[in-house]
Amino acid sequence: MSAATHTPAALDVPRHHAFGRFCRAYAKRPAGLAGLGLLVAFGVLALAAPLFIGDDQLNVIKVDGPQLSPPVDGYPLGTDQAGRSVLLLVIWGARESLSIGLIATALTVVLGSAVGLLAGHYQGWVGKVLMHVTDWFIALPSLPLAISLSAVLGQGAASITIAIAVTSWTATARLVRAQTLAVEARPFIERAKVLGAGNTQIMIRHVLPNVMPLILVSSTLTVASAILSEATLTFLGLGDPTGVTWGSMLQAALMGGAVTAGAWWYLMPPGIAILVVVLGFTLVGRAVEHVLNPRMVTR
Amino acid sequence: MTATDDTRSPAPSGEGAPREEAPPAAPMLDVRDLRVSYRNGERTVPAVRGVSFTLDRGQTLGVAGESGSGKSTMALSLLRLLPSTAKVTGQVLFQGEDLLTAKWARLRAVRWSAASVVFQGAMSALNPVRTIGEQICEPILLHDKVGQKAARARAAELLDAVGVPSRRLGSYPHEFSGGQRQRIMIAMALACRPDLIIADEPTTALDVMVQAQVLNLLGDLVRESGIGVIMISHDLAVLSHMCERLAVMYAGRVAEIGPSRGLIDEPRHPYTRALGRAFPTIGDPASRLAPAGLPGDPPTPAELARLDEGRGCAFEPRCSRAVAACRTDTVELRPSGPGREAACLLAQEGSEP
Amino acid sequence: MKTVLEVRDLTVTYPARRGAAPARAVDGVNLQVRQGEIVALVGESGCGKSTLARALVGLVRPTGGQVVGDGEPLGYSAAALKAYRRHTQLVLQDPGGALNPRQSVFDAVAEGPRLHGLTDRLGERVHTALAKAGLRPPEQFAGRFPHEMSGGQQQRVVIAGALALEPKVIVADEPVASLDASVRGEILKLILELRDSLGLSALVVSHDLGLAWNIADRVAVMYLGRIVETGTVEEVLLRPRHPYTRALLSVLPDSGEPPVLLTGEPPDPTSVPGGCRFHPRCPLRAAEPDPRCDGLDLPVLTGDPSASALAACHLVQ
Numbered sequence: 001m002s003a004a005t006h007t008p009a010a011l012d013v014p015r016h017h018a019f020g021r022f023c024r025a026y027a028k029r030p031a032g033l034a035g036l037g038l039l040v041a042f043g044v045l046a047l048a049a050p051l052f053i054g055d056d057q058l059n060v061i062k063v064d065g066p067q068l069s070p071p072v073d074g075y076p077l078g079t080d081q082a083g084r085s086v087l088l089l090v091i092w093g094a095r096e097s098l099s100i101g102l103i104a105t106a107l108t109v110v111l112g113s114a115v116g117l118l119a120g121h122y123q124g125w126v127g128k129v130l131m132h133v134t135d136w137f138i139a140l141p142s143l144p145l146a147i148s149l150s151a152v153l154g155q156g157a158a159s160i161t162i163a164i165a166v167t168s169w170t171a172t173a174r175l176v177r178a179q180t181l182a183v184e185a186r187p188f189i190e191r192a193k194v195l196g197a198g199n200t201q202i203m204i205r206h207v208l209p210n211v212m213p214l215i216l217v218s219s220t221l222t223v224a225s226a227i228l229s230e231a232t233l234t235f236l237g238l239g240d241p242t243g244v245t246w247g248s249m250l251q252a253a254l255m256g257g258a259v260t261a262g263a264w265w266y267l268m269p270p271g272i273a274i275l276v277v278v279l280g281f282t283l284v285g286r287a288v289e290h291v292l293n294p295r296m297v298t299r
Numbered sequence: 300m301t302a303t304d305d306t307r308s309p310a311p312s313g314e315g316a317p318r319e320e321a322p323p324a325a326p327m328l329d330v331r332d333l334r335v336s337y338r339n340g341e342r343t344v345p346a347v348r349g350v351s352f353t354l355d356r357g358q359t360l361g362v363a364g365e366s367g368s369g370k371s372t373m374a375l376s377l378l379r380l381l382p383s384t385a386k387v388t389g390q391v392l393f394q395g396e397d398l399l400t401a402k403w404a405r406l407r408a409v410r411w412s413a414a415s416v417v418f419q420g421a422m423s424a425l426n427p428v429r430t431i432g433e434q435i436c437e438p439i440l441l442h443d444k445v446g447q448k449a450a451r452a453r454a455a456e457l458l459d460a461v462g463v464p465s466r467r468l469g470s471y472p473h474e475f476s477g478g479q480r481q482r483i484m485i486a487m488a489l490a491c492r493p494d495l496i497i498a499d500e501p502t503t504a505l506d507v508m509v510q511a512q513v514l515n516l517l518g519d520l521v522r523e524s525g526i527g528v529i530m531i532s533h534d535l536a537v538l539s540h541m542c543e544r545l546a547v548m549y550a551g552r553v554a555e556i557g558p559s560r561g562l563i564d565e566p567r568h569p570y571t572r573a574l575g576r577a578f579p580t581i582g583d584p585a586s587r588l589a590p591a592g593l594p595g596d597p598p599t600p601a602e603l604a605r606l607d608e609g610r611g612c613a614f615e616p617r618c619s620r621a622v623a624a625c626r627t628d629t630v631e632l633r634p635s636g637p638g639r640e641a642a643c644l645l646a647q648e649g650s651e652p
Numbered sequence: 653m654k655t656v657l658e659v660r661d662l663t664v665t666y667p668a669r670r671g672a673a674p675a676r677a678v679d680g681v682n683l684q685v686r687q688g689e690i691v692a693l694v695g696e697s698g699c700g701k702s703t704l705a706r707a708l709v710g711l712v713r714p715t716g717g718q719v720v721g722d723g724e725p726l727g728y729s730a731a732a733l734k735a736y737r738r739h740t741q742l743v744l745q746d747p748g749g750a751l752n753p754r755q756s757v758f759d760a761v762a763e764g765p766r767l768h769g770l771t772d773r774l775g776e777r778v779h780t781a782l783a784k785a786g787l788r789p790p791e792q793f794a795g796r797f798p799h800e801m802s803g804g805q806q807q808r809v810v811i812a813g814a815l816a817l818e819p820k821v822i823v824a825d826e827p828v829a830s831l832d833a834s835v836r837g838e839i840l841k842l843i844l845e846l847r848d849s850l851g852l853s854a855l856v857v858s859h860d861l862g863l864a865w866n867i868a869d870r871v872a873v874m875y876l877g878r879i880v881e882t883g884t885v886e887e888v889l890l891r892p893r894h895p896y897t898r899a900l901l902s903v904l905p906d907s908g909e910p911p912v913l914l915t916g917e918p919p920d921p922t923s924v925p926g927g928c929r930f931h932p933r934c935p936l937r938a939a940e941p942d943p944r945c946d947g948l949d950l951p952v953l954t955g956d957p958s959a960s961a962l963a964a965c966h967l968v969q
Contacts, residue, residue, distance in 0.1 A: 187749040194709050195764040195813065196734045196744040205763075209754040365832035366803075383884075476918055506696040507859060511903035512913050533833055536905040577833035580906050581865045581889050588844065590839025590866040596802040 023256020025291040038280035039084040041220040043271075044207040046094040057088050058244065068263055069257075078265035080249075081256040089244055090269045098277070100161050101227035107165035108226070110174025117211070119173070120180025121203050127177075134173050140244045142167035146233050163230045163238075168222060175218055176211055183210045213292035218286030231274050246270040325395055326353040327494060328377075333389035335369070335376045338378075344600040345607045346372040346385075348551035356494055357525040361538030361559065363547035363574060365599050370531050373548070374497050378410055378531075393495070412442040414495040415488040417481075419503055424484060425472040430467030431458075431483050435490055442491045457486040461516055478509035485517060489524075496521075498530045502537070514541055535574050538564045547571045550598050550606065550613035553632060557639030567641035569618050593617055596605055612644070620645060654687040655723075656853050657708065657740060657821045661952065662717035664703050668922075675921040677703040678714070679877030682955030683823060683855075685872035689957075690847055690854045692864035692885070694900075695874035698751025698919055703786065704874070705825045705857045709742045738768060745826035747806035757782070757809050758794040764817040777816055782965055784850070785812035786842050804835035811842065817874040821853045822846075828863065840867050861900060870957060873897045876919040876929045879953050894963040895936040928966060936967050 026032055056062050065083035072078070076126055077086040119130035146163035153159035182206065183189065192206050233239065234247025241248075249270040253259070258266040335347040347369040354360050364370040374388045379398065391398040393414060400407060410416075415438075418424040426434060435454040439445060439494055446454070455465035461482040463475070472480060481501060488496050501517065503511040518541055521528050532538050538545055539559040546556040547570060555568040566572040573593040579586035595617040598606060606613050612630040615621045635641040664678040677700040685894040695701045696940050706712040708719060710733045719726040721739050726732065741764075746751040751760050761778045764770075770777065772925045778842060782790035785808040785816065798806055815823055824843070828836040844867050846852045856868065864885055871889065872882040873896065881894040892898045899912040914933045931937050937945045944966040952963045 187746055188752045189742045190706075190711060191742065191744060191750045191813070192752075192763065193812065194737055195710060195817070196767040197738045197763070201767065206752050210752070225727060365834060478918070506918075507861075507900060507903060508696060508914050509918070511911055515911070515913065517871050535833070540905040574833055577837050579862045581861060581901065586866060587885075588867065590837040590840035590844070592839070593834035594838060594840055596804060596835070597832070633835065 003227065022291055023189060026287060029287040029290060031283050032290075035280045035283025035287065037172070038276055039284060042094055042098065042277055042280070046093050046098055049091050049095055053088050053092050058092060062082065068258070068261060068266070070263075070265055077269050078263070080252065080266055081258075086249075086266055086269050088247055090246070090273050093244045093246045093249055093270060094273065094277075096157060097227055097230055097247070097274070100157055100164070100230045101223050101277075104161045104164035104168070104226040104230070105219055105223045107161070108169045108214060108222050109171055112169040113176050113211070113215050114177075115169070116173040116176025117180055117203055117207060120177040120184060121199060121207065123181075130173075131177070135169050137166070138170045138174075140167065142229070143232075143236075143289055146229075146238060147236075150233075150238045155238055157243065160230055160233050160239055163233065164226050168225065168229070172215070172218055172222065176215060179211045179214050180207055183207050213288075217285055217289040217292065220281050221289060224281040224285070227274060227277055227281075231270075246274050300335060303587050303643070315352065325392065326355045327394060328354040329390070329392040330377065331390040331392070333373060333376065333387070333391065335372050335381065335385050335387050338386070339600070340535075342369070342604065343386075344404075345551055347376065348603075348607055349389075350548075350551075352553070352554055354495070354527050354554065356527050357521075358544065359521060359528040359530065359541030359542040360529045360552045361545045362529060362548060363438075363533065363538050363545060365533060365597055367550075367600075368548040369551040370548045371499055373417075374499055374531050375531055377497060378414060378416065379406060380416065408442065410437050411438040411493065412491040413493055414497065415491070415493045416554050417484050417488045417496060417498040417501045419500040421508060430469050430471055431475075435468075435483070435487050438487070438490045440471060454486075457489055458483070460489070460520070461486045461513075476509075478505055481505060481509075481513050482516065485513070489520065492524075493526065495527045495529070500532055501530065503532070510537075517541070520641045534578065535563065535571075547574060550603055552613065553640075554614065554641060554643070555635070555639070555641040556632070557636065557641075561636060561639060565636075567635040567646040568614075568643045569620055569638065570614050571641075580604060612642070653689065655684050655957075656687050656721070657685040657823075657855065658720040659683050659704070659708065659955075660718045660720060662704070662707060662714050662719065664700070664707055664712055665715045673922045676877050676924055677921050678707065679921075679924060680717075680952040681874075681877075681879055682952060683872060684955055685855050685880075686957055687820070687853055688847055688851045690843065690856060690868045690869065692868035692871045693855060693874060693879075694859065694861055694864055694871060696859060696919070698921065699874045700877040700921065701857045701874050702825055705742070705823050705855070706956050708823050709740055710736055710857065711742075719778060722831050734768070737819075738817050739819055740823060741817060741819040743807075743810055743814055743822055743824040743827050746830045747803060747810050748830075749799065750810050751806055753798055755798075755802075756794070756799075757760065757787075757796050760798075760809055761813045761816050762796075764813055768817065776963075778812075781812040781816040782809075784815050784846070785809070788840075802835070803831050804838055807831060807835075808842065809840050811839075811846075815846070815850075819852070823853065824854060824856045824929045826858055827856065829858070829860070837866075843867055861889060861904065864916045872955075873900070876924055877921055878929060878964065879955065880930065880965070881951060881961070881963040882955060887961040890963075893961065893968045894930075894935050894965050895967075896930050897963075899935065928964070930965075936965075940967070942966060 060082035063083045065079045065085060066078060066080045067083045069075060069079045075085050079085060115130050115134060119127040145167055149163045150159040153162065170284065189202060189206055192202055230245065231247035231250065234245050235251045237251060239245060239248050250267065253266045331351050333347055333350045336343045336345045350373055352360065361645055362370045362374065372381065375381050376385065377391050377398065379387070381387065382459050387399055389399065391410065398409065425431065432451065432454055435457060437506050439450040454468060458465040458468065463479055463482050469537035475483065495565040498517065504514050505513060506540045514537065530538060542559055544557065545559045545562045547554045547568065549570050555562060555566065555571045562571055563575055566575055573591070598613060615625040618625065628644060630642050630644055632640040632642045633646065635646040659681055662678055662681045663676070666675040666677055668674045680813060693701050693704065703712055707714050710728070713728055721736050726736050733925040756777055761781055762774055765774055765777055777796065779790035782793055787793040787805065787808050828839050831839060840863065843854055847854065856863065858864070868885050870883065871885050872879045873888065873894065874880065875896050881888055881892065881897045888897060889901065892901055899914050901907055902909045912935050925932055927948055928950055931945040934945065948966065950964045952967065953964055
C-alpha cells in the first residue's frame with residue numbers, strides 16, 4: 001500500500017472543498033455581499049488614507065479652509081470650526097475607530113473563548129470558579145467601569161480598548177461555554193477519550209473546531225458593538241483628545257456648537273459612518289451565521 | 300408503475316389478498332400512484348416514486364423498509380402531514396374522497412375523527428405543559444361536539460383501555476415512562492373512534508418487553524374495533540406478527556406486497572429475503588454465528604433522482620441475482636402468487652427468485 | 653483459554669440527585685472475556701449494561717471491585733488509563749455522533765495512533781486498519797468526511813479507528829442498534845471476521861437477543877445492575893432457566909411460545925428491591941410464592957466461563 005504518499009492530498013482536498021463551499025454559499029446571500037462590500041470599501045479607504053491625507057489637512061494650525069462652512073466646492077461635506085474638511089476627517093477617523101473596534105474584539109474573543117472553553121470542559125470546581133468570575137463581570141456596569149479605567153490608565157485609545165474588552169468578553173464566554181457543553185456531550189468526545197486523548201487534546205482537536213463557527217459569528221457581531229462603544233466612550237470625552245475618531249468628531253461637533261449653528265454637515269457624516277460600518281458587520285455576521293449553521297439552511 | 304400508469308389505474312384494487320371476496324364497493328383507503336418529492340435547493344429529490352395500495356376497514360397493512368426507503372414519507376403524505384417543501388401527487392381516496400385535493404377544513408375534520416396518527420417519538424408529540432387528560436379531550440371536544448364532562452369520561456375510558464390508570468388523567472407527559480407515553484399516544488389516536496390509524500414506528504424507541512406490551516395492546520384494539528391500520532417499521536418480524544399484509548419498500552417504491560406469512564416464508568423479491576434474514580430466529584441453526592447482511596447501501600438522494608429518470612431496478616447494485624436485463628428493463632410490480640406482487644424481473648408465480 | 657478482560661465484583665453507584673437515592677447502576681458483576689471470544693451482554697435499557705461497558709474501558713470509575721485487563725488491575729492515573737486503552741477499545745452505538753464532523757476519515761482513524769505516538773508509517777497503519785474494517789480500497793475513503801458516508805461506512809470507520817491501535821479486546825455498545833437492517837448483518841459479519849482473522853475478543857452490549865445468537869459464544873443477561881443468567885449462547889437462549897431470560901425470549905415475534913408479558917414498574921436503579929431483585933415482576937414467583945424470593949439476597953454469580961450455565965434465581969437452582 002502506497003498509503004503515506006496519498007495522505008497529504010487526502011487531507012488537503014476536502015478542507016479546500018469546505019472553504020469553497022462556504023464561499024459559494026456566502027455568495028448566494030446578497031445582504032452578506034452588500035455588508036462585505038461596505039466593509040471592504042471602508043477598510044481600503046482607512047488603509048489608503050495616509051496616501052492622500054497628511055498633517056496639512058488635519059492640523060488645525062495648518063489648515064486654511066473656511067470655518068464651519070456647509071458643503072462647497074473642494075469641501076464636499078463642508079468643514080469644521082477649524083476649517084478642516086469633514087470628508088477627510090471621517091476617512092481619517094475610520095482608522096482609529098476600526099482599529100479600536102477590531103483590537104477590542106480580538107481581546108474579547110480570545111479571552112471569552114478561553115474562559116468559556118475551560119469552564120465548559122472542566123465542569124468541576126474550575127468551571128464553577130470561572131463562571132462565578134464571569135457572572136461578577138456581567139454585573140459590572142460598563143460605562144462607570146470604562147470611566148474609572150481611563151482615570152487609572154489615562155485617557156486614550158488603550159484604555160478605551162481595554163474597557164470595551166473587559167466589559168464584553170463575558171457574553172462570548174457564556175456563549176462558548178454553552179456550546180462547549182453541547183459538544184462535550186456528543187459521543188465523539190467519548191470516543192476520543194477512549195482512544196487516549198487528554199484534556200488539552202480534547203479541547204483543541206475536538207471542541208474548538210466545533211465551537212469555531214459560533215466564535216466567528218459572534219465576533220463579527222462583537223466588532224459592531226465595540227465600534228459603537230468606542231464612539232460612545234470617545235463622545236463622552238474618554239478618548240485621546242488629539243486623535244481623530246468618529247466619536248471624537250461627534251464630541252468636537254457638540255462642543256464647537258455645531259448643533260446650535262445647525263451645522264448638520266458636521267454632525268451627520270461621523271454618525272452615518274458609524275451606522276454603515278455597524279450595519280456592514282451585522283450583515284456579514286448574519287450571513288456567516290446562516291452559512292455555517294446547518295439548522296438555518298433551508299432544505 | 301411509471302410508464303403504464305394509465306393502464307393500471309382502472310384496476311386500483313388489483314393488489315392485496317382480499318381481492319376476490321372484496322365487495323364491489325370502493326375500499327376505505329385507495330392510494331393510487333402516490334409520489335412525493337422534496338425540493339432541495341434547485342434539485343428535486345424523489346422520496347416516494349409511485350405507490351399504490353388499498354386498505355379496508357379491519358385490515359392491517361405493514362410497511363417495511365430501511366431509512367430513506369420513503370416509508371414514513373409515504374405514510375405521512377396520506378394525511379398531508381409533510382412540510383411545505385414536499386410535493387405530493389397521485390390520489391389518496393379515503394372513503395371516496397381525495398385527501399390530496401380536499402380543502403384544509405375538510406382535511407382537519409378527517410384527521411383525528413376519521414384517520415389518526417401514532418407518531419414515533421411520544422415525548423415530542425405530546426405537549427409537555429398540558430395534562431394528558433386535556434390533550435386526550437381536545438380532539439373529542441373538537442370533533443364530537445360533546446360537553447367537557449362527557450369528554451373527560453371518554454378520556455378516562457380510553458386510558459383504561461390502553462392500560463394506563465385513568466386516575467392519572469391530571470398528570471403531565473414527563474411523569475410517565477416511555478411505554479406509558481406510547482400507550483397514551485394510542486389512546487389519543489383512538490379518541491374520536493377513527494376508521495384508520497397510521498402508526499409510524501410506534502415501538503421503535505421502546506425496550507423489547509415494553510414493545511411487546513404496546514404491540515399486544517394495538518393488536519387487541521384493532522381486532523376489537525375493526526379499525527384499519529397502516530403500521531410502519533423497519534422490523535419485518537414485528538410487522539409480520541402484527542399485520543395481515545406486508546408491503547416492503549425500497550428506494551421509494553413497493554418492492555413486494557402480499558400476505559405476511561407468504562412474504563416471510565417465501566419471499567419473491569431478493570430484498571424481502573435479505574430483510575427477513577437480517578433479524579435471526581433464535582434456535583435457527585442457519586443463522587447461528589452467521590449474521591446475514593446485504594452488501595452496499597441504499598441509493599442516496601442523488602442516485603434516486605437519477606433512477607427516477609432512467610430505467611432499471613433500483614435494487615440491482617446490491618442484488619446477488621441481478622442479470623443484464625435488470626439494468627435496462629423497466630421493473631414494475633407483477634403478480635407473483637395469490638394476492639401477491641413483486642417488483643422483480645425474476646419473480647414469477649410459484650417460483651423463488 | 654487466556655482471559656483478556658475481566659471484572660471482579662464491580663459496582664458503579666452514581667451519587668444521589670435532588671432527593672433521590674443513589675443509583676446503583678452496576679451492583680456486583682463478575683464477568684470474563686477470554687481470548688478470541690465474543691461475549692454478548694444483553695438487557696433492557698436502565699439495566700446498567702452501558703455503564704458496565706464504560707467502566708470496562710475506564711470511562712466510568714467503579715465505586716467498588718476491579719477491572720482487570722490482561723491480568724493486571726486497571727489503575728486510574730492518566731498514564732495507566734492510556735496504556736490500558738491500547739489494549740481495550742470502544743465502539744459506540746451511533747457512528748454518526750461518534751465521529752467528529754470536522755475530521756476526515758484519515759484523521760479519525762489516525763487519532764489513536766497519534767495520541768499514542770505511533771506516527772511511524774502512520775499512513776500505512778491507517779490504511780491497513782481501514783482495509784481490515786472493510787473499507788476497501790482505503791485510499792478511496794481516507795479523504796472523505798463523515799457526512800459523506802452511510803451509517804454502515806461510518807461504523808466501519810469507528811471500528812477502523814479502534815483497530816489502528818491493535819487492541820486485544822473491543823467493547824461494543826449497541827454497535828448496530830442505529831443501523832439499517834441490511835447493514836446490521838454486514839457489521840456483525842465484520843466483528844466475526846475480526847475475531848477469526850486477528851483473534852480479537854469482543855464484549856458486545858445489546859438489547860437484542862438475536863444479535864447474541866448471530867455472533868456471540870457466551871451471553872450474560874443483565875437485570876437491574878446484576879447478571880442474572882450466564883452461559884453459552886445455546887444454553888441460555890435455547891434452554892433459559894431464569895424467569896427473566898425466559899420472558900425476554902418469549903416476547904420475540906417468532907418465539908413460538910405464548911408471550912410472558914412482565915407487569916409492574918420498569919426497573920429503577922435508585923430503589924433496588926431486597927431479596928431477589930426481580931421478585932416484584934417475576935411470573936414464577938407469582939405462580940408459586942416462596943419466602944426466599946423477597947427475603948433472601950442472592951449471591952453474585954461467579955462469572956466463571958468454564959462452569960456451565962448459571963442463573964441467579966431461588967426457584968430454579
